[in-house]
Amino acid sequence: MVLLSAPRWLRSRLTDRFWRVQEVLKYARHFRGRKNRCYKLAVRSVRRAFVKSTKARREKKRFLRALWITRIEAASLEHGLKYPAFISNLLKSQVELNRKMIADLAIYEPKTFKSLAALAQRRRQEGFLAALGDGKEPDGIFSRIVHHY
Amino acid sequence: MTGRGSPSRFLAAVLHNGVGRYVRQLQRLQLLFSPTAADARGARQFVEEAALDFARQHPDVVLYINPRSCPAPLLLAEYLNGTVREELIASKTSEEIVQLATKLAGQSGLDIIRIRKPFHTNNPSIQGQWHPLTNKPSALTVHGPRLQPQ
Numbered sequence: 001m002v003l004l005s006a007p008r009w010l011r012s013r014l015t016d017r018f019w020r021v022q023e024v025l026k027y028a029r030h031f032r033g034r035k036n037r038c039y040k041l042a043v044r045s046v047r048r049a050f051v052k053s054t055k056a057r058r059e060k061k062r063f064l065r066a067l068w069i070t071r072i073e074a075a076s077l078e079h080g081l082k083y084p085a086f087i088s089n090l091l092k093s094q095v096e097l098n099r100k101m102i103a104d105l106a107i108y109e110p111k112t113f114k115s116l117a118a119l120a121q122r123r124r125q126e127g128f129l130a131a132l133g134d135g136k137e138p139d140g141i142f143s144r145i146v147h148h149y
Numbered sequence: 150m151t152g153r154g155s156p157s158r159f160l161a162a163v164l165h166n167g168v169g170r171y172v173r174q175l176q177r178l179q180l181l182f183s184p185t186a187a188d189a190r191g192a193r194q195f196v197e198e199a200a201l202d203f204a205r206q207h208p209d210v211v212l213y214i215n216p217r218s219c220p221a222p223l224l225l226a227e228y229l230n231g232t233v234r235e236e237l238i239a240s241k242t243s244e245e246i247v248q249l250a251t252k253l254a255g256q257s258g259l260d261i262i263r264i265r266k267p268f269h270t271n272n273p274s275i276q277g278q279w280h281p282l283t284n285k286p287s288a289l290t291v292h293g294p295r296l297q298p299q
Contacts, residue, residue, distance in 0.1 A: 027154040046154075053151040078284045108274035110283045 068099040075106035079117035081124075089120035092127070093142050157263040163230060166257070174228050174257040177211040178250060182222035188239035189222040195243040203247060207254050224249060228258025 021039050027049065028035060028042040035041040073083035090097070095116065097105075106113045119142065126140025166172055180200070182192035196214055204212045224236045224246070234253065238246050277283070282290050 027151065030153055049151050049154065075279075107279050109276045110279045111276045114284070 065099060068103040071103040071106060072099060075103075075110075075113055076117055076120075079114060079121075081117055081121055085124055086117065086120045089123040089127070090116065093119055093123045094146060095119070152263070155263065156260070157265050158260060160264050160266060160269040161259065163257045163259065172229075173207070173209045173254065174230070175207075175210050175254045176227045176229050177213060178253065179213045179215060179223075179225040179227075181215045181217065181219050181225065182238075183218050184216045185218075186222070191241045191243055191246055192222040192238055195246040199243055199247050203250055210254055224253070226253040226256075228256075230258040232258035232260070 024046055025036075025039065025042055027046045030036070031042070031045055035045040069083065072086065076083055076086040090102075097116075102113070102116070105116070123140070123142045126143045129137065130139065130143065162168075163174055166174070180192060180196065182189040182196075184193070196216075200212060200214065204210070222238045224238050226234045226236070228234075236249055236253070238249065241249070
């Protein structure tokens with residue numbers, strides 16, 4: 001090391017320690033306890049918070065999908081349909097709405113959701129008739145597949 | 150950079166801009182550069198070649214050209230809601246400065262932080278938002294005339 005005497009040691013002082021510390025503490029201000037004030041504790045907590053927030057981005061998609069499914073299940077049970085029947089019959093009727101949109105419709109457009117539930121119910125009945133009937137009756141209207149190509 | 154550790158806002162337009170007339174939110178652009186520094190060469194070329202065209206294409210933005218000795222060439226954008234954005238244009242070519250200026254002219258002065266949802270509406274429900282009595286029979290909600298006992 002070249003700085004061997006006291007006057008030379010003092011030449012290079014760290015002057016922006018405050019701002020370096022604040023860079024970390026600003027992400028810890030809403031924490032509980034001493035880790036929102038003390039740098040040594042905050043560094044560890046902030047790093048863990050960042051790691052958790054990175055990993056949680058993958059879980060958020062799963063969590064939101066489960067929330068939508070719960071809401072659609074509750075809404076379709078109000079109309080007398082269970083969730084698997086509702087979704088499968090909607091897909092068979094070529095209604096390709098994703099769960100997010102169906103959940104939003106159930107909250108904000110309840111009449112539209114009621115008509116979707118009725119469509120799924122009718123398609124379900126037609127499916128039963130086609131499976132259990134003898135083939136003498138014509139195919140159901142909502143069972144027709146429309147080809148868009 | 151967590152969800153609660155850093156600030157966030159909802160998607161918004163300044164004062165419903167665009168519903169009627171569109172008002173450009175950029176108020177003025179100040180170009181601070183040094184006439185002799187080497188990293189301000191792009192800024193000087195921009196002033197010579199492209200500044201007039203930019204000013205003509207954006208007539209509602211005031212463009213101030215300030216050649217003075219400054220440590221680094223800057224593009225200062227001031228918006229109608231008071232936000233001031235400084236962009237360094239050191240060692241940028243004239244085309245890049247034009248692109249940067251066009252980008253700043255298209256922005257509103259709202260903070261550039263995480264936007265919680267990419268959509269926003271003041272009227273989310275047209276048929277009436279669901280409440281627990283929406284799908285119940287109307288005998289529960291409608292109060293008819295009180296019938297006298299027979």
